[in-house]
Amino acid sequence: MKPANQMRQWVVRGGAAVAAVLFLGGATMSMAQESVSVSAPMVKGALPVDDPNAAAWNTAKPATFPMSPQVHWPNRIQEVTVKDLTVRALHDGTQVAILLEYADPTQDPDDAAALQFMVGDKKAHFAHGQPMAQVEGGPVNIWYWKNKDDKAVDMNAQGFGTLKIQPHQDVKAKGAYANGTWKVVFSRPLGTEHAAEDTQIVPGGFINISFAVWDGRKDGAGDIVEKGSQKAVSSWWYFRAEAPPDYSAYYYAAFAAALALGFQFVLIRKLKKGQAA
Amino acid sequence: MGGSLLKPAILIGIVYVILKFVVPNIPGSAPLPSSLIFLYLMLTTTGIVIFATLSGESKDAFWNPIQRFMTGENIGGLQALRYAVLIVFPLLVGWQTYGSTATSDAPPAENRTIHPAPPGEYTGLSNPVAKTPENIMQGKGFYAAFCSPCHGGKFDGKGPAARGFNPPPANFSDPTTIAMLQESYLFWRIKKGGVGLPIEGMPWKSAMPRWEVELPDEWIWKIILGEYDGAHQSPRTWE
Numbered sequence: 206m207k208p209a210n211q212m213r214q215w216v217v218r219g220g221a222a223v224a225a226v227l228f229l230g231g232a233t234m235s236m237a238q239e240s241v242s243v244s245a246p247m248v249k250g251a252l253p254v255d256d257p258n259a260a261a262w263n264t265a266k267p268a269t270f271p272m273s274p275q276v277h278w279p280n281r282i283q284e285v286t287v288k289d290l291t292v293r294a295l296h297d298g299t300q301v302a303i304l305l306e307y308a309d310p311t312q313d314p315d316d317a318a319a320l321q322f323m324v325g326d327k328k329a330h331f332a333h334g335q336p337m338a339q340v341e342g343g344p345v346n347i348w349y350w351k352n353k354d355d356k357a358v359d360m361n362a363q364g365f366g367t368l369k370i371q372p373h374q375d376v377k378a379k380g381a382y383a384n385g386t387w388k389v390v391f392s393r394p395l396g397t398e399h400a401a402e403d404t405q406i407v408p409g410g411f412i413n414i415s416f417a418v419w420d421g422r423k424d425g426a427g428d429i430v431e432k433g434s435q436k437a438v439s440s441w442w443y444f445r446a447e448a449p450p451d452y453s454a455y456y457y458a459a460f461a462a463a464l465a466l467g468f469q470f471v472l473i474r475k476l477k478k479g480q481a482a
Numbered sequence: 483m484g485g486s487l488l489k490p491a492i493l494i495g496i497v498y499v500i501l502k503f504v505v506p507n508i509p510g511s512a513p514l515p516s517s518l519i520f521l522y523l524m525l526t527t528t529g530i531v532i533f534a535t536l537s538g539e540s541k542d543a544f545w546n547p548i549q550r551f552m553t554g555e556n557i558g559g560l561q562a563l564r565y566a567v568l569i570v571f572p573l574l575v576g577w578q579t580y581g582s583t584a585t586s587d588a589p590p591a592e593n594r595t596i597h598p599a600p601p602g603e604y605t606g607l608s609n610p611v612a613k614t615p616e617n618i619m620q621g622k623g624f625y626a627a628f629c630s631p632c633h634g635g636k637f638d639g640k641g642p643a644a645r646g647f648n649p650p651p652a653n654f655s656d657p658t659t660i661a662m663l664q665e666s667y668l669f670w671r672i673k674k675g676g677v678g679l680p681i682e683g684m685p686w687k688s689a690m691p692r693w694e695v696e697l698p699d700e701w702i703w704k705i706i707l708g709e710y711d712g713a714h715q716s717p718r719t720w721e
Binding site: 241242244270271272273274276277278279281283284288328329330331332335336337338339340342409411437438439440441442443445448451453454455457458459460461462463464465466469472473476477479480 | 571589687689
């Protein structure tokens with residue numbers, strides 16, 4: 206084999222090996238990452254706001270978040286039923302629908318779940334917007350669902366004990382229980398007219414979201430075990446309604462590649478002319 | 483293609499390997515950011531170009547092979563490699579442009595300070611509770627009741643209630659937590675809780691209760707004794 210041919214082979218093999226390592230490395234890194242955000246893709250057609258089992262939910266990427274007992278407020282609890290929560294979301298440009306899914310061995314009338322959002326630009330503590338000593342916090346917007354009512358309640362709070370039901374109810378909810386699993390869909394218009402009370406969802410932007418779940422089972426004495434601030438909670442995570450597809454980056458990339466190609470062409474022509482002279 | 487290009491290529495390769503794989507393994511060192519590695523490689527390349535163009539002959543010896551490769555004259559079997567370079571270069575430029583203009587799917591980066599400065603009144607307080615075996619024992623009892631659900635019975639931050647919280651509860655057996663802090667700092671953090679943090683500590687994310695509403699100061703000081711003893715750490719002092 207000619208030395209030049211041999212070198213060419215090394216280059217090709219080496220390049221393939223490097224590419225394979227980069228690809229595999231990237232793949233494992235993205236797999237190891239935990240969920241930090243719920244992404245709601247934009248869909249055409251009606252949102253499955255009344256159907257937690259609709260096939261349309263399969264188009265949304267699930268995000269799973271760990272849950273903890275609520276410990277911040279003194280009326281706390283040390284153990285809760287729900288350990289993880291899977292969240293999917295969809296939007297159609299005017300409405301958003303968010304599906305919670307979690308394991309609960311028993312269906313009880315007092316089973317309940319809630320979403321929580323920050324309102325406006327001020328940061329709010331994840332425990333009901335508790336007051337913070339050195340930071341001026343804002344309110345939280347809570348979307349609450351309870352099995353026995355099977356409807357949503359749209360609320361605000363700014364600290365424990367300040368929960369208030371809004372005069373304007375914009376949120377809908379529907380739950381379905383099967384095989385030890387709750388599926389609950391919340392839905393609302395992306396934006397509302399009450400920006401001081403309701404979270405406003407703008408496609409493309411990230412907002413904070415957190416979750417709460419109550420297993421409404423009763424203990425031996427007939428008392429509900431998880432109620433009020435005794436519940437499973439999550440920390441703040443992110444939520445984003447995806448913006449309509451934007452192809453401008455592809456155009457820029459094609460333009461830049463064409464420029465580079467043209468530059469090469471001009472350079473080589475120039476060099477060849479120089480050599481000939 | 484002479485050896486005049488091989489040596490610079492090998493040199494750049496060696497510099498890259500050292501920066502990427504050797505430097506991070508030097509004790510007390512850390513992985514270098516890719517932007518810094520890029521800067522060093524650019525400096526190396528600049529040095530090589532300056533060195534190679536010091537005299538007329540060395541300049542020709544350096545540039546001629548590059549020029550021949552670019553124009554494809556008399557390079558024999560490397561012709562295929564030349565075509566590959568001419569195709570890959572515009573693609574790389576396109577890829578780079580895409581990467582810098584495409585909208586990111588990543589949520590906003592968060593830069594949380596784990597141990598922000600405490601308010602002035604909580605600096606330099608000394609523990610008023612004597613470090614006696616009884617007080618340590620009592621502190622460990624309070625710790626088991628109030629702190630261990632999150633911070634763990636083994637002081638490792640892995641209590642049964644910890645898994646859902648972000649940021650996670652502090653691991654006291656880690657030498658970068660309470661071992662770096664004074665007792666007065668712990669007193670502030672326990673008493674005022676997560677909501678007592680300044681803005682750089684992102685108080686809205688911390689689950690730590692404001693224990694001043696539930697525990698007397700003396701219990702908190704005892705808990706601090708129990709925490710250090712149980713985690714086999716000592717508080718930081720100014721001596």
